[in-house]
Every structure is written in structure tokens, then in C-alpha cells.
Amino acid sequence: MLKIEHLTKSYGEKVAVRDISLSISPGQIYAFIGHNGAGKTTVIKSCCGLLQFDSGEIYIDGISVKSEPVECKKRLAYLPDNPDLYEFMTGGRYINFVSDIFGVSSQRRRELTQKYAGLMGIEGELSQPISSYSHGMKQKLAIVSALVHEPKLLIMDEPFVGLDPIAAHSLKEIMRQICDQGGAIFFSTHVLEVAQKLCDRVAIIRQGSIVADGSMEDISGEGSLEEVFLELSEDFVHAAGEDSGKEGA
Amino acid sequence: MQQARTPGRRELKLLKTLIAANIQAFLLSGGTASGKRGSRGKRAVKSVAGVAAVFIVSLLFCSLYFGMLFISLASFEEHGYGWVYFAVSTILGLLFLIIGSASISKAMIFEAKDNSMLLSMPIKSFHIVASRVAALLAMNLAYLSSVMLPAAIIWQIRCGFSPASFVSFLLFLIGLLCFGTSLGVIMGYVISMIARRSRHKTAVTTVLSFVFFGAYMAVIIGGQSYIMEALENKELLAGGLKGVLPLYIISSAVSDGSIGVSLMAMAAELGIFALSVLLISRSFNSIVAGSSEVRRKKTSPVEFRSRGLMPALVLKEARHLGSNALYSMNSTMGAFMTILAAGFAVIKRESLQEALSLFSASPEYLCIIIATASTFIIGMNTLSGVILSVEGDRLWILKSSPIKSIDILKSKLYMHEIISLPPAVIFWAVTVILVKPDIATAALSLAAVTLYCVLTANLGLWINLLRPSLDWTNGAAAIKGMNALLVMLLNMAVSTVLVILGSLLPSAVGSIPALLIITAALLLGTALSYLWIKRRGVRRLERI
Numbered sequence: 001m002l003k004i005e006h007l008t009k010s011y012g013e014k015v016a017v018r019d020i021s022l023s024i025s026p027g028q029i030y031a032f033i034g035h036n037g038a039g040k041t042t043v044i045k046s047c048c049g050l051l052q053f054d055s056g057e058i059y060i061d062g063i064s065v066k067s068e069p070v071e072c073k074k075r076l077a078y079l080p081d082n083p084d085l086y087e088f089m090t091g092g093r094y095i096n097f098v099s100d101i102f103g104v105s106s107q108r109r110r111e112l113t114q115k116y117a118g119l120m121g122i123e124g125e126l127s128q129p130i131s132s133y134s135h136g137m138k139q140k141l142a143i144v145s146a147l148v149h150e151p152k153l154l155i156m157d158e159p160f161v162g163l164d165p166i167a168a169h170s171l172k173e174i175m176r177q178i179c180d181q182g183g184a185i186f187f188s189t190h191v192l193e194v195a196q197k198l199c200d201r202v203a204i205i206r207q208g209s210i211v212a213d214g215s216m217e218d219i220s221g222e223g224s225l226e227e228v229f230l231e232l233s234e235d236f237v238h239a240a241g242e243d244s245g246k247e248g249a
Numbered sequence: 250m251q252q253a254r255t256p257g258r259r260e261l262k263l264l265k266t267l268i269a270a271n272i273q274a275f276l277l278s279g280g281t282a283s284g285k286r287g288s289r290g291k292r293a294v295k296s297v298a299g300v301a302a303v304f305i306v307s308l309l310f311c312s313l314y315f316g317m318l319f320i321s322l323a324s325f326e327e328h329g330y331g332w333v334y335f336a337v338s339t340i341l342g343l344l345f346l347i348i349g350s351a352s353i354s355k356a357m358i359f360e361a362k363d364n365s366m367l368l369s370m371p372i373k374s375f376h377i378v379a380s381r382v383a384a385l386l387a388m389n390l391a392y393l394s395s396v397m398l399p400a401a402i403i404w405q406i407r408c409g410f411s412p413a414s415f416v417s418f419l420l421f422l423i424g425l426l427c428f429g430t431s432l433g434v435i436m437g438y439v440i441s442m443i444a445r446r447s448r449h450k451t452a453v454t455t456v457l458s459f460v461f462f463g464a465y466m467a468v469i470i471g472g473q474s475y476i477m478e479a480l481e482n483k484e485l486l487a488g489g490l491k492g493v494l495p496l497y498i499i500s501s502a503v504s505d506g507s508i509g510v511s512l513m514a515m516a517a518e519l520g521i522f523a524l525s526v527l528l529i530s531r532s533f534n535s536i537v538a539g540s541s542e543v544r545r546k547k548t549s550p551v552e553f554r555s556r557g558l559m560p561a562l563v564l565k566e567a568r569h570l571g572s573n574a575l576y577s578m579n580s581t582m583g584a585f586m587t588i589l590a591a592g593f594a595v596i597k598r599e600s601l602q603e604a605l606s607l608f609s610a611s612p613e614y615l616c617i618i619i620a621t622a623s624t625f626i627i628g629m630n631t632l633s634g635v636i637l638s639v640e641g642d643r644l645w646i647l648k649s650s651p652i653k654s655i656d657i658l659k660s661k662l663y664m665h666e667i668i669s670l671p672p673a674v675i676f677w678a679v680t681v682i683l684v685k686p687d688i689a690t691a692a693l694s695l696a697a698v699t700l701y702c703v704l705t706a707n708l709g710l711w712i713n714l715l716r717p718s719l720d721w722t723n724g725a726a727a728i729k730g731m732n733a734l735l736v737m738l739l740n741m742a743v744s745t746v747l748v749i750l751g752s753l754l755p756s757a758v759g760s761i762p763a764l765l766i767i768t769a770a771l772l773l774g775t776a777l778s779y780l781w782i783k784r785r786g787v788r789r790l791e792r793i
Contacts (some may be wrong), residue, residue: 048649052792073651084642086565088572092551100561101650110553126551
């Protein structure tokens with residue numbers, strides 16, 4: 001469903017992402033975890049066609065993001081970590097706008113909006129201007145508009161931030177449903193317990209490179225994902241300390 | 250003693266930091282989000298150079314526009330009415346300041362994105378307001394200098410400043426800058442207070458902004474014709490202006506070189522300025538909280554209606570435009586003015602026809618002149634120059650959607666054309682009814698005006714793609730920033746060329762060949778600019 005091959009992206013002299021490769025199959029929920037500034041958002045935005053990358057390839061359903069970005073975007077939905085939406089629209093108008101872009105019929109968008117807005121608890125708010133929404137409500141609206149066009153691949157950057165427990169639970173159920181129907185989810189998160197319970201595979205990124213990639217059982221083993229993550233981070237801190245010590249000597 | 254001084258020093262340092270941040274934001278308001286990550290120093294130099302370039306061009310424009318008026322007014326000095334020169338330049342300078350300040354001060358002071366964050370910190374409202382007003386002063390200094398620098402230069406050439414009168418002039422400038430800024434700020438405050446209490450904030454703000462602008466235009470048009478008549482009768486003008494005592498006192502102080510009076514006048518104006526800042530600071534919290542309050546609409550069922558991609562994109566642009574008073578008023582001023590001009594021409598058609606009949610020119614020639622001249626008004630539409638910048642942090646919605654980049658750009662061009670074309674065609678129709686040219690001239694002039702609208706849409710978007718200002722904290726910076734001014738100046742340059750061609754070519758080659766040449770030139774410009782947008786413009790958008 002999603003294949004990243006040797007992705008490299010730099011911002012000036014800083015290499016944000018170096019030679020990243022990973023693969024997500026249909027039916028998988030794939031978590032992407034790492035410290036702040038590790039390169040998660042860069043990878044995610046590159047997959048969605050929001051960032052031009054320096055080298056490598058990204059394929060969605062076998063289609064190259066570089067050469068056919070529009071075709072790839074038809075198959076995916078992107079949810080950013082802090083969704084800035086069109087505040088001059090009502091929630092309903094925003095969903096209609098997104099549906100028009102993806103060519104969703106009136107009937108189908110009505111059904112899916114009622115379903116997902118109901119699950120997210122914002123059905124009664126859709127006639128209100130987005131400028132009156134709280135952060136959590138905007139997040140929920142962004143989720144509904146991402147799902148209304150039935151994407152095959154859902155790419156999300158920290159989707160649980162700002163969601164109340166009920167909405168978070170609903171989102172997890174929706175994610176499972178999408179995968180059961182043959183879709184795939186690729187998301188970044190700092191909430192490692194959720195990743196461990198929900199995800200089939202996980203990749204840990206550090207300083208722009210993948211340091212661990214595999215099934216949840218392989219990565220976390222008997223322990224928790226948090227322990228693995230902290231251990232890997234500690235190794236990094238020690239290694240960085242040794243390097244700077246050697247440089248000093 | 251040391252302890253008592255420390256909080257005061259800390260506050261002063263904080264105020265300086267806030268002022269520096271706001272002025273820096275103003276200077277760097279263009280072209281920082283082009284997707285290129287060059288060195289910050291280079292980007293800053295480029296941005297400041299851009300601001301300087303635009304200032305120089307507007308200075309040249311104002312020199313041309315007001316230059317003849319100032320040269321005529323300088324003759325008042327010979328008759329002992331030198332103060333009239335400074336009185337008229339005060340009125341022009343104030344008008345230039347106020348109309349810009351009212352709408353932008355509301356946005357810059359009360360609607361900046363970081364207001365809530367700053368208010369949550371241990372920072373006094375006064376410091377926040379003062380820092381924003383400092384940035385507004387910097388902007389107004391640029392506007393005011395566009396009028397006052399030519400005024401000073403022409404006075405020096407024609408009459409000459411004495412050392413005392415030069416010092417008085419500088420004091421007069423400082424006072425005028427502060428007074429004009431405070432008037433604009435107070436008007437912005439009044440609009441905010443009224444809009445805050447209304448259910449329909451946007452509609453109220455838009456209506457009030459247009460009312461203020463209408464009053465401004467009435468003063469400009471009425472004032473200009475009064476001045477032109479009064480130039481024939483100097484005593485009449487001097488008598489009229491003397492009736493406004495403070496204006497007479499301040500202007501006389503400059504022409505007579507009375508430093509003492511100029512100092513007192515400046516102190517009074519600074520006092521008004523300080524009072525306005527204090528007044529706003531007191532209400533700042535409640536106005537900011539009120540501006541962020543959004544009145545809930547009556548709950549109604551959502552209508553699920555499907556549209557095609559391009560109609561959806563254009564409707565989104567239209568909704569955005571209609572939702573923001575500052576955006577709609579500033580970016581579509583040309584449309585508004587063109588409709589006004591057409592209405593004026595219909596109402597005054599008999600006297601206009603009489604005036605036109607005095608020119609010994611054919612209807613075809615008159616049609617060409619009026620059509621080309623009307624492009625000056627239509628060219629005040631700056632929509633396509635800011636339509637990408639106003640996306641701000643929301644550009645991800647379009648870029649992550651399955652929309653071709655060229656379609657994103659086309660929707661923005663179409664929006665500009667939808668705003669520009671109907672008023673332009675209406676004005677053309679009124680011209681044809683008044684002047685009655687032959688069919689070929691009428692048709693070709695319509696083609697020329699239509700192509701001008703399309704060309705200016707392309708040119709505006711070209712500017713916006715070269716200088717996308719997406720990282721704003723204050724929407725006004727995107728709407729009223731350097732891009733808008735640059736686009737307006739560029740459109741005026743094109744209009745100037747058209748008017749020159751329209752005046753000279755008909756006598757050289759005939760009306761129809763002249764129109765064919767003009768139309769061909771516009772077609773070429775339109776095609777080339779669109780080609781750039783289709784190729785390099787698309788690449789620029791994808792790199793953002």
C-alpha cells in the first residue's frame with residue numbers, strides 16, 4: 001500500500017531524513033515513533049506530496065508520488081498534527097468542499113458524514129462556523145473530512161492530540177475497521193501505549209534514520225514499547241556522549 | 250533605589266523587544282515562505298530591499314501625481330499665503346494615512362494571532378498595544394513620506410527652507426505622523442467596538458469600512474475640485490482653510506519658521522497620540538476576547554450538495570473573500586471604484602456628454618481614451634497578488650488534495666477575473682452609450698478591457714508566486730503587505746503604457762489599427778504571463 005525507498009530529505013545543510021525505507025501492506029496499522037525533530041513529520045509530508053524530497057521514491061498502491069502525485073492523493077487522506085482549517089466555513093461546508101475535491105456523491109457524503117460525525121460527537125456542530133470550534137472539535141472535523149472520501153491509506157500526524165477519550169476510542173475503532181476492509185494506516189504518535197495496543201508494525205526513527213522496524217511483537221518483545229524506545233534513546237545519548245568525548249580528546 | 254529602578258528597566262527592555270519584533274515582522278512581511286531555505290540574513294536583506302524598492306516606486310508615483318498640484322500651490326508664497334501649501338499637504342498626508350490606518354490598525358492591533366499568547370504572559374496590555382502601534386507608525390511613515398517628501402523637495406526648489414522653517418517642518422512631520430496614526434487607530438477601535446456587539450461582525454465591519462472609504466472619496470473628490478477652483482482665486486482658498494484654526498496655526502508655523510509654535514503643536518499631537526494608545530490599552534483585553542468570540546449561528550440541517558472541482562475551488566475563494574472585511578475591501582477596491590465611476594457617469598451623463606463634445610475628437614478616439622484610462626481604476630484590484638498569501642497555514646488542505654497545481658492557480662485567477670470583469674464591462678457599456686463609437690471600435694475596446702483584466706490577474710499571481718507570504722501571524726500583513734502595493738503599481742504601469750498608446754497611436758495609424766495594436770500587446774502579455782504561471786508558477790507552488 002505504501003512503500004518508501006531510500007528517502008532522503010535535507011533542509012539546507014541539515015539532513016532531516018536519511019535513506020529511509022519502509023513498507024506498509026494493506027490491512028496494517030503502522031506506527032511511526034521518534035523524539036521531537038527526529039524526522040517523522042518530514043517523512044509523513046513527503047508521503048502526502050506536501051514536501052519535495054531530495055532522493056528516493058515513495059509509492060502508494062504502486063504509483064509514484066513524484067511522477068503521479070494527483071493519483072496518489074486520490075487514494076490517501078492526510079491528517080496533520082495541528083489542523084488549520086478554513087475558519088470562514090461551517091463544518092458542513094468544509095466537508096462538502098473536501099467531498100467535492102474527491103468527487104464524493106451527495107448521497108454518499110451524507111451517509112458517511114452522519115456516520116463519522118456521529119461517532120466523533122460533532123454532528124450537531126456542523127452548521128456552526130469552524131471559527132467557533134475548539135481545538136478538539138477541529139481535530140474531529142478534520143478526521144471526519146479525511147474519512148468521508150473513503151481513503152485506502154490514512155496518514156496521520158499525532159492524531160490523538162486534543163481528542164477526548166470517547167473520540168479517541170472511536171478513532172481507534174475506525175482505524176481497525178479501515179484495515180479490516182483492506183485499507184492501511186500510517187501514523188506518528190508520542191502515545192506509546194496506544195501504539196502498542198493498536199498497531200501491527202512499528203518503526204522507530206532517530207536523527208533522521210530508522211533504528212528499529214518490525215512487527216510489534218518483534219520490537220517490544222516481552223516488555224513495553226516505551227522501554228524499548230527509552231533504551232534506544234539511552235544508547236543514542238551514550239553514543240553521542242562518547243563521540244563528543246573522543247572529539248574533545 | 251536599585252530595586253525600584255529594576256522593574257522599570259525591565260519593562261522598558263520588554264517594550265523595546267516587542268517593538269523590535271513587530272517592526273521586524275513588518276519589514277520581513279514579504280517573500281519569506283518561498284520554500285527556499287536560504288540564510289536568514291539573505292532573506293532579510295531581500296525582504297527589506299523589496300520594501301525599500303516599493304517605497305521608492307510609490308514615492309515616484311506620488312511625486313508625479315501630486316507634483317503638479319504642489320508646484321501650483323508653491324505660487325501662494327509669492328502672495329503671502331505660503332502657509333496654504335503646508336495646509337493642503339497636511340490634508341493630503343492625513344487622508345493618505347487615515348484610510349490605510351483604520352482597517353489595518355484593527356487587524357494589526359486587535360486581530361493578531363499572537364495576542365492571546367502575549368496576554369497570557371506577564372506583559373501589560375499597554376506594552377502590547379504600544380509595540381503594535383510602533384509597527385503601524387513605521388508603515389505610516391512610508392505612506393506619509395510618499396506625500397511629504399515631494400512636498401518638501403518642491404518647496405525647497407521653488408521657495409527654499411530657512412533653517413528655522415526646516416526644523417519646524419520636521420517637527421510638523423513628526424506631529425502629523427503621530428496625529429494621523431492616532432486617528433486611524435481610533436477609527437479602527439471604533440469599528441472593533443461596534444462590530445464586537447454585532448451578530449454579523451464581518452458584515453458590519455465591511456459596511457463601516459466602505460462608509461469610511463466613501464466619506465474619504467467624497468472629501469478627496471470634493472476637496473480636489475475645490476482646490477482647483479480656488480487656485481484661480483487664492484484668497485478664496487486661503488480664507489477657506491483659515492477657518493480650520495489648528496490647520497492654519499500649524500501650517501503658518503512651518504512657513505514662518507516658528508519653532509516654538511511647531512513644538513507646541515507637535516506636543517499637542519503627541520498628547521493625542523499617547524491618549525489614543527492609553528485608551529486602546531484599557532480596552533485591549535476585552536476587545537481581543539470579543540474579537541475571538543464567535544456568535545453561534547442558529548442550528549440548521551447541513552445541505553449535502555455536490556459541485557465540480559473548479560466551482561468548489563472558486564466558491565471557496567469567494568467565501569473567503571466575503572468573510573473578511575479587510576480582505577474584500579482592500580483587494581477588490583478596483584471593482585468597487587469602477588462601479589462607482591460607472592454610476593457617476595450614468596447620473597451625470599448629460600453634463601459629461603456636453604463636456605466631451607467640447608473636445609474636437611471623434612467618438613472612436615474618445616472611446617479609446619476612456620477605455621484605456623478606465624484601466625487605472627480596474628487595476629486597483631489587487632486580489633490575485635495576495636490570494637495565495639491569505640492561505641497561510643491552510644495551504645496544506647489544497648496541497649494534500651488530489652488537485653493539479655495548475656487547477657489551484659487557475660481557481661485563484663478565475664476569482665480575480667470574476668471580480669474584475671463585470672464592473673469593467675459595465676463601465677465599458679456606459680462609455681459606449683455616452684460616446685457612441687462605431688461597432689468595431691466598441692468591440693475592440695471591450696476586448697482590450699477584458700484582456701487587461703485577465704493580464705492583471707496573471708501579473709498579480711506572478712507577484713504572489715514570487716513572494717508568497719504564508720507565515721503571517723496577522724492576516725492584515727498578507728492582505729495589505731508589500732505585494733498589494735507592488736501589484737497596484739505594476740497595474741498602473743501597464744495602464745500608463747495603454748493610455749500613452751491610446752493617446753498617440755490613433756492619430757498615427759487610425760483608431761482601429763491602434764486598437765488592434767493595443768489588443769495584440771495585451772494578448773501577448775496575457776499569453777506570456779499565463780505560460781509562466783503554467784510552467785514556473787506551478788513549480789514554485791509545489792516547492793512551497
